Amino acid sequence: MEKLRIAIIQMDIAFGHVKANRRHADQLIREAAAKGTDLVVLPELWTTAYDLTRIHDLADDSGEQTKEQMSQLASSLNINILAGSVAYKQDGKVYNTTLLFDRNGNQTASYSKLHLFRLMEEEQYLHAGTAEGQIQIEGVPCATIICYDLRFPELTRKLALAGAKILFVPAEWPHPRLHHWRTLQVARAIENQMFVVSCNRVGRAGDTEFFGHSMVVDPWGEVLFEAGEEEGIFHVKIDLDLVDSVRKRIPIFEDRRTDMY
Numbered sequence: 032m033e034k035l036r037i038a039i040i041q042m043d044i045a046f047g048h049v050k051a052n053r054r055h056a057d058q059l060i061r062e063a064a065a066k067g068t069d070l071v072v073l074p075e076l077w078t079t080a081y082d083l084t085r086i087h088d089l090a091d092d093s094g095e096q097t098k099e100q101m102s103q104l105a106s107s108l109n110i111n112i113l114a115g116s117v118a119y120k121q122d123g124k125v126y127n128t129t130l131l132f133d134r135n136g137n138q139t140a141s142y143s144k145l146h147l148f149r150l151m152e153e154e155q156y157l158h159a160g161t162a163e164g165q166i167q168i169e170g171v172p173c174a175t176i177i178c179y180d181l182r183f184p185e186l187t188r189k190l191a192l193a194g195a196k197i198l199f200v201p202a203e204w205p206h207p208r209l210h211h212w213r214t215l216q217v218a219r220a221i222e223n224q225m226f227v228v229s230c231n232r233v234g235r236a237g238d239t240e241f242f243g244h245s246m247v248v249d250p251w252g253e254v255l256f257e258a259g260e261e262e263g264i265f266h267v268k269i270d271l272d273l274v275d276s277v278r279k280r281i282p283i284f285e286d287r288r289t290d291m292y
């Protein structure tokens with residue numbers, strides 16, 4: 032596949048209202064699919080938002096509800112779904128976990144956020160994952176990280192070295208760090224010569240305002256798409272051949288000095 036149609040679901044998330052958020056996501060995914068897309072992407076913690084003091088009660092046990100809902104949507108709508116992330120309970124521990132579903136409704140991958148964000152007290156309530164997020168979508172090697180993971184260039188480099196052509200970033204990234212959000216995505220795209228596709232939420236939780244600005248950056252660092260601060264479904268088509276042509280033009284992966292660093 033050379034071209035991939037992606038629908039970014041930049042949604043608001045009701046604080047702690049899992050049922051309402053599931054209904055809302057369901058409707059948005061159906062709308063996205065009706066316009067034609069290969070892949071739908073949701074934001075971080077889209078079922079609960081950062082309702083961390085209640086996260087043990089709200090978390091999805093072994094991801095069962097998410098798996099049932101997303102698998103049914105993916106197969107009936109014939110789309111891939113990168114289901115943002117959800118609070119995922121396993122052996123009494125809660126993780127911030129992304130799940131990927133293919134067109135047949137099979138769950139093909141999962142990834143739990145490696146870096147917990149202390150500014151939003153994640154480390155007090157959540158457990159960090161222990162494996163990177165290498166994934167395949169329609170046979171294309173890709174990768175996913177989650178939000179704060181974007182600040183750790185070594186992780187994305189490792190994923191690029193493993194062959195990823197697209198980096199997905201489900202997020203709940205708030206004001207006042209829009210400048211960091213934009214700059215880090217462009218940097219990850221340029222330094223790894225890969226697409227970066229992000230899906231950030233909008234709306235408020237208390238004093239925290241989430242700005243959206245979901246983005247698609249190409250492997251040359253050009254911003255192909257940047258959303259505003261409103262809820263919406265954004266359709267972007269990317270040409271995957273660009274990854275190889277940029278990597279040929281400036282062969283940074285061949286020029287790395289692995290003897291030095």
Ligand SMILES: NC(=O)CCC(=O)C(=O)O
Pocket residue numbers: 075148151177178179180182202203204205208211
């Ligand atoms: N949900 C998050 O990980 C937020 C990360 C963030 O806001 C940052 O500045 O980093």
